[in-house]
Amino acid sequence: MDFPRPPDDGITPLGIPGTLECPLCRLPLELAWAGAAQVLLCRRCRGILIPMASFSRAITYLRSTASDPPVAPPPMNREDLHRHIACPRCGRQMDVHPYGGPGNIVIDNCPHCRLNWLDSGEFFRVVRAPGKDRRRARE
Template identity: 40%
Template sequence: MPMEASADGLQPLGQQSERRCPVCALFLSAGTLERQRVWYCQKCRGVFLSNDDFVFIVGRRRARRTGPPAKPAPLNPEELKRRISCPACSMEMDAHPYYGPGNTVIDSCERCRMVWLDHGEVGALAKAPGRV
């Protein structure tokens, strides 16, 4: 079966994690983004990854971007109200705007130094105007 990349350019590795998606509660699967190991949900396509990998991946994507930047969609205040649990430590994650380019809300766990990105957020951050 051919492995398909998602809209976020995620490459599946075909392994399952014991961690669960904080949105759907399905087991997360292993994949890579920019060759960095990440965990993702096959249903909602959310991605769980370390802070450092997140910064690295967004930087790589932005450096490679071609064409004009996309105008970011307005921040959705509803996204800031959602509370999800960290797939690694089960503590509540902190929903906050990403303090870089793009009006994206990300969920982060300071304890684990991990972030949760909903489907499409990697692409939105890569296309946002401004500097990395």
């Protein structure tokens, strides 16, 4: 499991272009399905835009119903804390902070639009990270 980008990162594009652009690539984001939530996906960098409420709901659901073994996440990339991107919806600079949940990810969010931006692979890194809230195999 050392692939930098697994062939299937769990995000399925739905082939429907949205109206917002990737804050990094400036390409149109497409509607996509991330296991339990609709998101907007950049096909080039595989980053996703997801409403904050959907994000927490989907993470709670996917972790509590997980049947695959947990995967210990790599350490947080602290350089990500110094990157600033513009909200694809309102154009304001997004807040950047370490995600309070599992996965050691840095999250960008727009408090005005209540949107999160996650880089490639980060969504399922959170889903797969070990933790008490993750379903355990029955004994």
